Amino acid sequence: MTDPQTIIQAKEISVHYGSKKVLDNVSFDIGENEVTSIIGPSGCGKSTLLRSFNRMNDLIPSAVVSGEIIFHGQNIYEPHLDPTEIRYQMGMVFQKPNPFPKSIYDNIAFGPKVAGFTGDMDQLVEESLQKSALWDEVKDRLKDSALALSGGQQQRLCIARALAVEPEVILMDEPCSALDPISTLAIEQLMRELKKQYSIIIVTHNMQQAARVSDKTAFFMNEGDNIGLLIEYGDTQKIFSQPEHKTTEDYITGRFG
């Protein structure tokens, strides 16, 4: 197996909220067409890191990000870059499904519309829904409210919505934590399918999920006053079978709560 191309490089990323440090000097590479999972206990900066990749942290006034995120050879934190454009290239799926209070169709069409898409919207909506394996369930009620869908369907709608703007990277922040096991399975299946075309970074609390879906795993942890440390990063198989660090082993075997 050849090593995949690197699509995103995190270089010495630190994040502060006000005077509070949440992420400490994190560096690692994300492979193209891979699923990279980020695991670790609550409050160790996993979501913060994910939100650094598409500059969503810019929306929090007190957040300060230092270091570089290299995407296509360019640091996305360059002052002249518009975060709107970065977010256009990286889709994001949130912990809680957050469909807009509009029709299923309009939810999908939102991203392309705001970006100025002028092609065949019906076709794009259908393709996006098909990619997220939701088309068969909703094709007869595209004009119905998205809020009428079940939680699992809503989350797949949010994935379809993200796919509609044709991003290269999909960032997922605990996408299954609000879902039942069957919906979770559907989304995991979907991720395996999607990684053929996209690079996926997923934050998860579910270790089995990380083991099931990801190629690489990054383990984060707090050690005393040192918050948000990247303890270990590598092939998922290796992290879960022979971790190099004792902390990693303790965490994945459940010796910490």
Place this chain on the structure above:
Amino acid sequence: MQYIEKEKYQQRLVKRQRTGKIFEIMCIISITIGIGMLALLLWYVADQGLHKLDWQFLISFPSRFPERAGIYGALLGTLYVIGTGGLIAFVLGVGTAIYLEEYANDTRLSRILQVNIANLAGVPSIVYGILGLEIFVRFAGLGRSVLAGSLTIALLILPIVIIASQEALKAVPSSIREGGFALGASKWQVVSILVIPQAFASILTGVILAVSRAIGETAPLIVMGALTFVPFAPDGFMSPFTVLPIQIFNWVSRPQHGFHEIAAAGIVVLLITLILLNSVAIFLRHKFSKNLEG
């Protein structure tokens, strides 16, 4: 181990349920008193004035003789002043609320601004009348016109409109905004496509409530110089005017019984205007919240 003894639990349970029942009864008494008073008022006014309320009354101007007096000028004046004032307050108030909620950073200045807006909502309306007199009537040279009255009313309800709109915007979950930004929407697109449509029904309700309050305001308009005897309809924004509550006040303060009757009829007209306004609000609110589901 048993923390709560079974017997005591039973005794307390009876007591707890009784407390709940007492509270419910107190609430029923409250609503009876409140609604009862309103019903009494309505019945009294209707009894006094309903027989005076006819088409002639609606299309006549005030007169020295109660049987010939009508409310046309005041009704039109109210529609002019409230309509224009409400529109101005809507535009300024919603704009202010959007800026404060969606654009302004949480700085010292914006917090000071916030506190002052809340304070302005509590300033007695007569103070706005004095302000309107000085600024619009005298300084801006608008005279005692419909326009000056509208601007005064707009100022009066502006704080309420701002606060109601802010609450409506706050009620839109931040996950919706994040969802929009994550798809590469600009601030303006997130605000205009996602946030405002979702908040609009509540914003509208706030505006209509503010306008409903303003429709009965008398003091500020008397201070800024609305007339009490207007034998003509306002024919534009620079025309002198009167409004329903002033006309009613004027009739009530006359000694002749006939005027008291038409004052009651005037009150009925005022109430019907208010009900119509609120119906429009409910209709629009319903329409906009329905749009969101579809």
